[in-house]
Amino acid sequence: MSNKKVDVLLVGAGVMSATLGRLLALLDPSRTIMLVEQLSKTAQESSHPLHNAGTGHAGYCELNYTPQKKNGEIEIARALKINADFEQSLQFWAHLVERGDIADPARFINRVAHQSFVAGADDVDFLRRRHAALAAHPLFAEMEYSTRHARLSDWMPLVMAQRGSHEKLAATYVAHGADVDFGALTRKLIHATAKSDAFELHLSHAVTGIKRHADGWHVRIEDAHTGARRTVVARFVFIGAGGAALPLLQKAGVEEARGYGGFPVSGHWLVSRAPHLVQRHASKVYGKAPVGAPPMSVPHLDLRVIGGDKVLLYGPFAGITTKFLKQGSRFDLVASLRGGNLAPMLAVARDNLDLMRYLAAQAMQGFDDRVDALRGFMRDADGKDWQLAPAGKRVQIIKSCAERGGRLEFGTEIVATRDGSLATLLGASPGASTAVSAMLEVLRHAFPQEMKSAAWQRVLHEMIPALGVKLDTHPRELDAVRRHTRRVLRLEPAGQK
Template identity: 45%
Template sequence: MNEFYEQNIVLIGAGIMSATLAILLKLFDPTLKIEIIESLDFAAAESSNALNNAGTGHAALCELNYTPQCKNGSINIEKAININTMFEVSKQFWSYLIQDGKLNCKFINKIQHISFCNGIADTNYLEHRYISLKNHHCFSDIEFTRNKKTITDWAPLIMDGRNINELVAATRFQQGTDIDYGELTQQLLKTFKQYSNSNIFYNQNVIEIKKEINGYWRLIVECKKFEYNRNIIASLVFIGAGGGSLPLLQKSGIPEGKLFAGFPISGQWLKCDDKELVKRHKAKVYSKASVNAPPMSMPHLDTRIVNGKSSLIFGPFAGFSTKFLKNGSLLDLPRSLRFSTILPILYVAINNIDLIKYLIKQLIQTNNQRIKVLRKFYPNAIKEDWRLEVAGQRVQIIKKDYNQGGILLFGTELVLAKDRSLAALLGASPGASISVSIMLQLIEHCFKEKFNTFEWKNRLKEIIPFNAYNLANNKNSMKIIRKKNNEILNIL
C-alpha cells in the first residue's frame, strides 16, 4: 500500500537537534506543519541518549582542546568564547521554556568542571590558559591551583595514591553542568506534540530523498511495522539523523553535500556505579589528549546524573564498527563511499598516519590497558569497580578541500542547501550543547525573509534576549543573563 500526501516541513530523526528545531519553529509560527520521522521506536535512542554521550554542557570551561597553544606560546581563546556564549544561548532557550511551563529542569545538574594536568609543560600550559581565560568576562570565575591539598578538596579521587613528587595543576569552574540530553529531547518532543499540525512517526525509516522538478522534496519512507512504503512531499527537509545524516545528504544530491565523506568511530566508557566512589567524585575532570590523539579522545572522568542516579564514567576509548549508527548496518561505511570522495579520504589517511596508528592502538587495547589509562587519572582505580559500556557512534567528517585535498573536521557541521530547501547536520561534539545556536543558523538561512521581519525578530528577542555576539562583547549582558539563567535552571 502507498500513502501520498503533502507535508510542509519534515525533520528526519528524533534526536536533540530535530527536537530543538521543532520547538523553535513552533515558537516562531505555531501554524507551521511539521512532521518528525524516526526509524527507531522511541526518541533520543542514538547519540542524544543520556549515556551515549558524555553529558557535558560544553561551555569550554574544562575542555582543553578549545584553548590551543599557539607557536609563540600564547593561548588562543577564540573558540572557547564562541562555545561558551553559544552554550549561554542554549541556556536562555531552556530557561524561556521553563518559565513558560514547557520544560522542567530535571535534565540539567550543576557540577564543577575541572581541568587537570601533570608535568612541567602541561602544568605551565594550564597556568597560561588560566591567565588568558581569567581576563575575559566569560571566564572570570576560573580558579587555578598547583596546591595538592586544594586539588584533593576539589576532586579527591584524582589525588588518591598519586606520587607526592608529581608536578600537578588544576583549574576549576564551580558552575559547570551535567546534562541528560535524552531527557531534554523527550521533554521537548512532549511539548512539540501539544501543538496542532505536529506529528512524530516512530518505526519509520527514510530510505530515499529526491528533488522533484516542481522544487519539492519527495521522501520515501519505509514503515517497518506495517511493511509498506509511503511517500512524503516536503517543501523543507532537515536531515537530523545523527550518524545517518551523511548517507541521506548524499542521496539528496545537493552540491553542498558532495564535499563530504565520513568514517565511523565508536566510543566506549568505563562506567562505575560503586556508591562510595560515586560519592567521592563530584566533578567533570578533563585532561590533555595524548600526543597524536584526536581532540574527541580527550580523557575525562565524569559524574553523570541520569534519572536522579549518579555514576562515574571514564573515557572515551575508541572502537571500530562500519556502522554509522549504533542501530545501523555494517554496510553503512562501504555504501557511503563515492568516487568523488575517495581522493579526500586518501589525503586525510596519508596526512594523519599518526592518528591512524593511535586508532589502531585503541582498537587492540585490552581492558587491563584501559584500566592503566584510568589510573593516570585515578591512581587507585580497581578493575572490578569498572565495566566497559558502548557509547554513541560518531561519524568523523572528511571534507573535500581544494588546497589540501581533504581535511578532517572534529566539530559540528551544518550543511545548508543554497536554495534553502534542505539542511543537514553532521559531526559530533559540541553538538548538543550548542544545538540552539545551530538550529537558529538553520532557521536564519532557510526562513531568510521571515527571519528578518519585525514579528520574528521580536519573537527571537523574547526567547533569546542576548545572542552569542552580544554576550562575547558585553560583560554586563553576560553577567545579568547568566545569573538569571542559572537561577531558572536551578544551577546557581
C-alpha cells in the same frame, strides 16, 4: 496512498531535530511539522546519555578547544564562541521551563563543576597560560587556577588520591559548570511540541529516498513494522540523523554535499555506580588527549546524572569502526564512497596513519588495559567498581582540500542547499551543547525573511533575551543572563536562592 504534505520534515529524533522543531513551533504554531525516526524510541543514538560527552560544553574544561600555536600563544577564539553558544542554549531551556514545557529542570540538567587537569612542568605551564588568557574575558572570569595539592584535593579527591607532593600538577575549576542528559532533554522537547495538532511523530520509520521536485522535497519513508511505504512532500527538510546524516544527504543528490566524506569512530566508557565513589566525585575532570588521539578521545572522569541517578564515567576509549550509527551497518563507510569524496577520503587515510594505528590499538585493549588507563587519572581505581559500556559512534567530517587533497575535521558544520530548502548538521563536537545556536543558523538558511521579520524577532528575544548581544563585551548583561538562567534552571549553589 496519496502524498502527505507538510511544511517541515525533520529526519532523526535527536536533540538537533527536537530543538529545531520546538523553535519552529514557537515561532509559527500554524506551521505543520513531521518528525520521522527509524528506531522505535527517540534519542537512542548520538543524543543517548551514554553516547555523547554528557557535558554542557562551554569551553571551561576541554583543552582541545584552546590549542597552543607554534609561537606559544594560546588560541581561545573557539572556546569563547562555544561558551557564548552554550549561554544561548541555557537561555532557551530556561524559557521552556518558565512557560511550563519542562516541569523539572533537574531531570535533564544539573550543576556539576568543570575542571581541566594536567601533570608535568610543560603542561602545567600550558594550563597556567590558558587560564590567564581565558580569565581575562568576562565569560571565563570565574575560572580558578591552582597548583596547590590541598586545593586540588578539595576539587577532585578521587583524582588526587595517592599523588605525591613532589608531582607537578595543576587544575582549573569552574563551579557553575553543567551536566546535561541530552536524551532526557530531547524527549521533553518532543513531548512539548507534540501537544500541537500541527506536529506528527512517526517512530520506526526509515527514510529510503529523497528527491527534489517543483513542489518541494519528496521523501520516501517506510514503516519498519508493516512495511507500508508513503511519500512525504516537504517545503523544508532538516536531516538531524547523527552519523546517518551524510548518507541521507548523499541520497538527496545535492551539489553542496559533493566532496564530503565521513570518518567513523567508535567508543567505550568505564562506568561506575559504586556509592563510595559517586558520592566523593562532584565534577567533570578533563585531561589532555594522548599524542595522535582524536579530540573526542580526551580522557575525562566525570559525574553525570542519568535518570535521576549519579554515575561516574571514564573515557572514552576510541576504536575503529565502519558503522555510522551504533545500530547501523558494517557497510556504512563503503556505501558512503562517491566519486566526489573518494580522493579526499584516500588523502585523509594517507595523512592520518598515526591516528589509524592509535584507534586500532585502542580497539584491541581489554578491560584490564582500560582500568590501567583509568589509574593514570585515579591511582587507586579498582576494576571491581567499574563496567564497560558502549559510547556510541561519531562520524567526523572529511572535506576536499586543495593543499592535501582532503582534510579531517573534528568540529560540526551546517550544510545547506543554496535555496535553504534542505539542511543538515555534520560532525560531532561540541554538538548537542550548542544545539540552539546551530538550529538558529539553520533557520537563517531556511527562513531568511521570516527570521528578519518583527514577529519572529519578538518571539526569538522572548526565548533568548540576549540574542544578538556579544556577552563577552557586555559583562553587565552577561551577569544578568547568568543570574536568571541559573535561578530558573536551578543551577545555583546549594542553599542559594
